[in-house]
Amino acid sequence: MSKQILHYQLEKLVGEGVTGAIYQAVDVTSGSRAFVRKIHPYLIQSTPVIQNLEKQFDTLASLQHPGIAKIYAYTIQEEQLYIVSEYAEGTRLSEIIHSKNESFSEERIWNLFLQILQVFSYAHSKNVCHHSITPDCILVDADDQVKILGFGLADLFTDAESGLPVPDIKFGNINYQSPEQVYGKPADSRSDIYSLGVILFELITRQHPYPPVLSAYEIQTKITKDALPLIKLYTPDFSQSYQMQGIIDKATAKSLVYRFQDCSKIQVQLQEEKDEREASILSQIMQQVAGNSEANFQMDENSTIELARKKTYWKIVAQAFLMIAFLATASVFTGTFINLSGETSLANAADTESDTSSVMVQESASTPVLSKNTPLPDSQATTNKVNPLSEGSKQPMSKETAGENEIASASTAVIPEKQARIYTANELQIRLNHFYEALRSKNINQVEGYYASTLTRFFNEYAIEQEQLQELLERAWDRTPEDKYDILWDTFRYYRDEKGNYIMDFYMNYHYRPEERTTWKMEKKYTMIKMDKNLRIYYMDNE
Structure with a gap:
């Protein structure tokens, strides 16, 4: 290949993307290498593209970060747009994730993702977004240092006034698109955060949340309607899966307002x-x-x-x-x-005594995990389809029926601190029912016993004490004087982590009457609740 662009001699084709072909080139004046991106001719026929290029080139060229491939120059030759950028060596993150020869310790996951967050924090601080980030855009060198390609390209093909992509341009891999991108709405830095949440899921599980057999329409439906699967179902041995699940859930929240608002917040939480x-x-x-x-x-x-x-x-x-x-x-x-x-x-062996008072019963390796297709055992009173404690039940469980058995103890609001037994799916569901019934009462005295003294997360708030919790609940009750929680039990899943905590997620139909309204509304919400070993809630979020 002998074609020369500016003072860069094209050597070979190294890849093709949505916007065009990418060539490896050499600077004939210095001998250094570079990448030259040849943009598809039909793309530059749009006036906004040329206008955006002229406005944004200085911004893109000013980005100075070791994790970002620099933009050197651009030119239009023979009605063809070429963009010259820094040459970078390394292996694509997508290849590393899915390679059987690559080792992926937890420490490596932490370090790689923290680097990625640092790069995006810097770019976003300069008002530059990616909007098409995938593991293919992330190069990892021999020292495990990352370099990200393609920053700012999506903005070149976005209408400056509407914030929407230029018509007929489908930018980015659908598997990593945010809900707002699927809907064709304007994207911002939080759209990048959604894509990073999907990449974090893939880093931990080494597989994508959406199976390749799904059609584009099915993937889009899942992006806009369903939460990502629990990583614990794929990597049960990951030591801090429930903490990472919380980060992934917030990063990939469907609503922009419930998502992390900037990458620095994720960095802080991940570093902790x-x-x-x-x-x-x-x-x-x-x-x-x-x-x-x-x-x-x-x-x-x-x-x-x-x-x-x-x-x-x-x-x-x-x-x-x-x-x-x-x-x-x-x-x-x-x-x-x-x-x-x-x-x-x-020194005096005769005084030695064996202390066994603190020996705890360890969790069995066969602790049940429910999924949508896993029915409850026949011996349990509650099934996924019928909930005996719901409002439609004509015979609520009496004290005589429950007796002094374990299920009755799971339904009480206050549980002894030293209790350390393993609860069944049936007991967890009963506990949830009683909690939501107490929540409907709008009485703080009935509700507070279900919460831990400190909540690590309560929707958009973190590190919440009981006094703050009361204020937040009362504020919410003022906004919705009447409501009802209808849990869809066939979506209920749970697992017990290494600390004995219970991590549960499910969908519910939330019926409510807003303040000063006579009509009721209904929303389907994905909910995640985490309870400690004494079944007190220390984490609660939904979307």
Whole structure:
């Protein structure tokens, strides 16, 4: 290939996208490489495209971030538009995700996604969006550093006045489009955030949320109507799946107002989760070395290999051994010796007693997980289709019927703190019914016992104490004097995480009468509720 664009000699075709072909080129003056994008001729026939190009080139060229491929120049030759950008080496993230030869530790997921968020935070701060981000646009080099291609291209093909794409241009991969893009509405930085939520799901599960057998129409329907699947169903061993699920759920909320409003908020939350995980690793190392018999922690060979790969591993180990040195010094004065075999011996062995008071029953590996196609066991009183505690039931469960059994204890508002047994799907559903009945009463005294003392999330609010919760509830009750919650039990799913918490999600038909209105309205809402081991709600959100 001998064609020259400006002072760049085209060498070979390296790919094709929605806007046109991409060539590898060489700068004949310096010998350095570059990418040259050849835009389809019919696209530049639109007046807004040329106007946008002239207005936005300076902005795009001013982007200075190591994670963004720079825009060098553009030119129109022979009625053909060419855009010259920085050459970048690396493997497409899509190839890494779906390659069987690539290792994907949790630490690698954290680091890659945090880098991606940093790039988008910078671009959005410059009022530049991507609007067509996919794993194909993200290159990962040999040092696991990311470089993102295509920033600002979508804006070139957007009408500046309406904010809508130029007619007949279908920009981006439908699998990563936000609901507003599917509907053909104006997109903004929050549309990028939605796409990033889908990419995070794919990073963790190594598969896309929408099976390839679905048609474009079916995918669009799911994007606009359904929440992404629970990642726990695909990666049950991911250590912080319920925290990451919360991030994915908020990033991919259907409504723009319920979504993360900027990438920095995701960065902060993700970094906190990462720090918590590293602190947990340090704690586990300390427990293992100190021989804590209650920790029940065993580090296998694979865990050791994974930890050795962490950039923070040696820092953690150093902290652990400093603590060990401190304990060893203290043992001289206390008569206690801690050896590295995991045993604790006392100077006076006759005084040694075995303490088993804190031994907990661990969760069985066969803990049931419900999905839309999983019926409840026959032995359970509640089925997915009929709820005995709903308003339509003529025979609500009496105290005599419930007796002093476990189900009755699940339906009470206050549960003893030291209770640590595993609840069944039936009991969780009964608990939810009683909670929503209390919520309908608009009486804070009936409701507050169902909540934990602190909620990590309550819809759009975070770190909510009971006093704040009361204010938020009363404000909501003023807006909707009457309402009714109709849970669609055939959509109910749950799992129990490693801390004994219960993560549930389902759809409901929410009927309500707004303030100063006589007519009722109905909305179908996706709801996620997280309860602690004592069935107190510490996380609640819907859309």
